[in-house]
Amino acid sequence: MSGTERTQDRTQKSAIRAENERVILKAAEEVFAESGFRGATTGMIADRAGIPKANLHYYFPTKEALYRRVVEHIFNIWLEAANSFDESDDPVEALTAYISKKMDVSRAHPMGSKVWANEILHKAPVIQDYLETTLTEWTASRVSAIQRWIASGRIAPVDPHYLLYMIWATTQHYADFNHQIDTLNGGVPLSDAQFEEAKRTVTGIILAGIGAVPPAGLAAGDRPRDAGARNGAT
Amino acid sequence: MSGTERTQDRTQKSAIRAENERVILKAAEEVFAESGFRGATTGMIADRAGIPKANLHYYFPTKEALYRRVVEHIFNIWLEAANSFDESDDPVEALTAYISKKMDVSRAHPMGSKVWANEILHKAPVIQDYLETTLTEWTASRVSAIQRWIASGRIAPVDPHYLLYMIWATTQHYADFNHQIDTLNGGVPLSDAQFEEAKRTVTGIILAGIGAVPPAGLAAGDRPRDAGARNGAT
DNA sequence: AAAAAACCTGACCAAATGGTCAAATCGAGC
């Protein structure tokens, strides 16, 4: 890794290319999320990016190469969120941070989550190697961490895999199924306040579910406050 | 090759039609689940059904008509599982039955669940009306039921919507993301025993998470009445 | 058994789509 760095990388050539690739990748992520790999057409992506189709193929020779780049981008975001798992050795802190981060990703990058979901749904034709390497290793490591929590009695004895699946499923649901959620919310997306409430509910149920914290204000001597009449009971 | 051996056994009216539609719908569910609506081709479906493409179009004029029939079938299965929510007025019994049934559906009809997921992912182009009518009504009704549980102090005060989303997400995850789960399970599907363990874990975390039962056998100091003698960790 | 209805299918077509290409244009160093 000496010497032969290409000395012209910093010319405008790279600038034009970088900007165009950015625009194309953004459009591609949206179109792939909405339509899936086969459902998406290079024409649709080019239109959304505001360039002719031939120009898109100048930067990304094939549809599959473009798709692979999009998926890699998603996976990096996923990995970044995954790191928040390690913020603490305490189960409450670690899981709270992890769930919160994953919920944030679902809200900030719903398209990316959908592309990922589509990939898994279709048996991961392009990311199978990621699943078998990076994801498998990450999972094994965190399974061990969770098992230590169990061994030290800080959480209830549950199979760590199914706990992780539950966290993944629930948090990603807010991205992948946001259309269904919106419909059940009267056709409008969840407000920031609603989303925060969802985040608290998810975190609370999981932490209480594994005995890391007591359930949210349940009646012991304390009467649970009225949860608020958001639904006109008729 | 003048083999017209087939003797007309009995006078079956539209038995031929019924049987052929059954075979086609089964093939269609698989192909749509694997490839999505646009990814699936009528040729693929016809091949899997073992008939010429033209014959498929004799029974289902358009690809979209066929797809709609498949989705309707899925929705009926979903509704059937939904009924198990009403088996009891007790939150523990009702939720246990509902979660168990939804997990069973995920295992028995993974293709159907994937078709449904694909639909929502792509903004429900053909089932939006179901979402807005049947699903909305079902949800509102069960939200009320859950609110009654909260009011009577039988479960912790959580927004029922997010509890339902959590149940849907977690149970359907075992169908929609089964490829990822299989990969993390060493490349082989979950055994029946593993799946039962997953079911118990999911049920246990949710019920404990809302304070309906104590967490599964936690460490010494705090020993609530055992919620189930089936947990083999001691 | 003859007519009618239902069923089957090879051949075909128009539209859509991924990708190519040659010619035109642009940008920066000389």
Added chain:
DNA sequence: GCTCGATTTGACCATTTGGTCAGGTTTTTT
């Protein structure tokens, strides 16, 4: 302003795909 590589794009092509059709075969009805 000339050169050369990078960029842009309209036109074009081969393949795929949803759907049709005419004619044949089987089943049901009269």
